[in-house]
Amino acid sequence: MYSQQELDDAVAAGAITSQSANALRAFVASQRSSSLVDEEHFRLITGFNDIFVAVAGGILFFALGWIGQWLGDQSGLVLEGNGPSPLAGGMIAASAWGLALYFTAKRRMALPSILFLLAFVIGTFWAAGSAYALIADAMLGDRLTGNTGERILALVGALGAATAAVAAFIHWKRFRVPITVAVGAVAVAGIIGMIVAAALAGNVSDAAMMNIMLVTALVLGIAIFAFAMKWDASDPARVTRRSDVAFWLHLAAAPMIVHSVFTLLGLNDGNATVGEGLLVIALYVALGLAALAIDRRALLVSALAYVLIALSEMFKEFGAVELNIALTALVIGSALLLLSAFWHQARTKLVTALPAGMQARLPDLHGVTAAPAISPEPAA
Template identity: 55%
Template sequence: MYSESDLENAVAAGALTPAQAESFRGYVAAGRHAPMVDEEHFRLLTGFNDVFVGIAAAIMLIAVGALGYYVGPHVGDDGPTPFMGLFVAATAWGLAEFFTRQRRMALPSIILLLAFVGGVFGTIVFGAGTALGDAYFEENGSAVAIVISLGAAVAAAAAWMHWRRFRVPITVAVGAAAVVALVLGLLASGYVTPDMNDADAERMKNVLEPVALLLGLGTFLLAMRWDSSDPRRETRRSDVAFWLHLLAAPLMVHPIFDLLGLTQGAATALGAIAVVVLYVGLGMVALAIDRRALLVSALAYVLFALNRLFETYGVVELNFALTALVIGSSLLLLSAFWASARRAVVNPLPEGLRARLPVLDRSAAVPLPA
């Protein structure tokens, strides 16, 4: 099994000419009766060896983290220590030098990246807990939020360093997630108090959710910037965009559906209809940008909304079965006719906007990104 990244590397190494690589892509697309650009490939496995190495790496990271537990000082009497995160981060970086930088293994690279950034985050948070003492954080939620924000800031810097060294596509999304945590943590620190009540929590939520929505939109625009630089989905830029879309989708979807009462389970029939209409709108956007993450992120909400609608109109016993049948069949039909549906959505759009979207026809003369 060969990925787009493998073809890209083969062209860079001179093993294939650009024309040969393009001919191979066209052959695969013709055999699948669908443009490869619509398959939304992302590199997760290069073979079962990825799973084997990933499991071994995870075991080793757990082991060094456990060893770090025995290197004091601890948070509290027997809590975690900053050396747990430090050992995990250092080990993950060292393993990445071989399995990521030299072997270019997909799944182990993702695991090692997450372990490195998570280890750095844990080092900062546990280090602050050790330095200040757990008593300082008792009934001091504001301090907890600030420490989490500090850890997120350092984790974002660590993700940037990792990207500069290894260029793992998910790294950009992990760094963006750290920035999101930093912003939300700083905002939350201004609302969390020892005597915080339900009204205070509601006020905090009313501030955090719009900010999360804005951060989601910003992440979405960043993803579109990466996507527009590779409209034929032939380089790792497309993989970077995939992970950014996966992060942006819940950040945008959750606040919107929360306003409609879906997260509290209090949706009315009218609200449920609005959810279904909104989901159709998200589907149109997903078709235009050729990304399915929006549909997946909103799936739980639309399932609940349809279930609510069937209950409202008296179909109580079969509501779950009918909901699953409607959604499942609709998504399968959409998947089967994705390319045709994309043409119907994209063709009426202005030329300038179409030029920024993934191509409809892989044979279109679109220059490859550098």
């Protein structure tokens, strides 16, 4: 199985012409009776060896983390006697980088590349955050209590997230794994969230703090969504790595937006009234229209849990107590399958009804018409 990016690489290397690559894409689209634009292709598994290497890598990281933590315990490099040790995170990050040099740079394996990127960034955050915490503990000691302690810990978290963001940037410059940009964006969001938490610690009530953090997450989610749309706009035919980058950015932004909106509206307490249930459904329909317009399903998947709970409670209100879960699954499953079957037709009707200026910013309706640019980064 060949990815879109590998076809572009073959064109760039002169192995095939751009016309041949586009003809192949058009043929595959005709075989599937669907535009390739609407398929949301991204590389996850290139073969079972991806799973094999990913499982082996996960076992190795577990072992290195355990050994690193034990070494930290023995040397005293742990927080508060039994907390996380920077040695564990450092060993995981170093091994992840070394593995990526072979499995990502040379073998170009999809799933292991994602795993090793996540291990590198999380390991870096673990090592840096625990190291900063150890330094803060050594310098401040007993003052790490109360509101002051909360502020210091939030700032330590922000510094750890900043180090993770730098690590993601370095990894991107070296390996160009598409999920890296989304991981870096989440790290930057973590920096901002931690700074906001540090600024508010002790100054507002817990309830107010929760609402402010939810609003912050919503704003950051919208910012990541806008960033994702920039990557999407740079590849409207969705045939290069830029589309993969946008996919992961949308996947990161969707839960931040959806969870914040539904929580701020009080719709996730698990006890939805009929009115709240109708509101959840209305919001889900609105999200569905947005997902159709931008041709990304992440919004629908992120909001799925909320609409399932709301519908289940509504069926219970109407007396279908024993079958409420089954009826909910039947309605939602059938609706989503129907939408998937007619996704392209529904999207065509929706997009053609939008203003021309807005249509120009959305993914193409009919796929490749010309040879795509090879650059993996969006146009300015």
